Amino acid sequence: MKQDQIVSLNVGGKYYMTSVSTLTTYPDSMIGSMFSGRFPKVRDNQGNYVIDRDGKIFRYILNFLRTAQLCLPERFAEWDLLEAEADFYQIAQLSEAILTAKESRGLYCSNVTFELEQRKHWGGLTEWYGYTDSNIIRSMPKLSRDDDNRLICNLCKVDEESLRAGICKCKDPFKRFFQEISNAGFRYCSSVAENLRKSEEIVVWTFCRGPLYSQ
Structure with a gap:
């Protein structure tokens, strides 16, 4: 797939549009491998690439790929789910950003x-x-x-x-x-x-x- 190619995604029933270059920002990650040709991809009836994961949380994954910054709502509470998704996509930089965000919000209450x-x-x-x-x-x-x-x-x-x-x-x-x-x-x-x-x-x-x- 060409880096400037635009693709549409069906992630757990939520639809996104982005570029191959964004999805392969971290080529050694799982999602980077999926769109670099190393793994077969599945399409739905409308031609969207299917990723059978949480569609709502994927917005934070995609935005991190675009900006290298983790932007979360002030009262974000789905930390376990976000960490699980980051682990699935194998984006080490995102996992690190999640830990930093948790620490900055005082979510680790004791040493x-x-x-x-x-x-x-x-x-x-x-x-x-x-x-x-x-x-x-x-x-x-x-x-x-x-x-x-x-x-x-x-x-x-x-x-x-x-x-x-x-x-x-x-x-x-x-x-x-x-x-x-x-x-x-x-x-x-x-x-x-x-x-x-x-x-x-x-x-x-x-x-x-x-x-x-x-x-």
């Missing part, structure tokens, strides 16, 4: 910390642990943990025969965990490494969330 612990053992075995409130962990769809606080990556959890809690087989586990922690509103604060035993090295990253925290 919270998240400690991500990496335990490196001799032989190449690496285990991951996450320490924070259980409700926060449950808000991270790509992560969970067992009773010993060992993190479970839900993206590679399918390999249960050779995977146990605390061992992530993703190409870059830290990047995977960091992204999910960041999506939950946390920012990196500090890190520390120590050798408790000759056979084990522990690295702890601390992330913070709250109105008193500034990057």
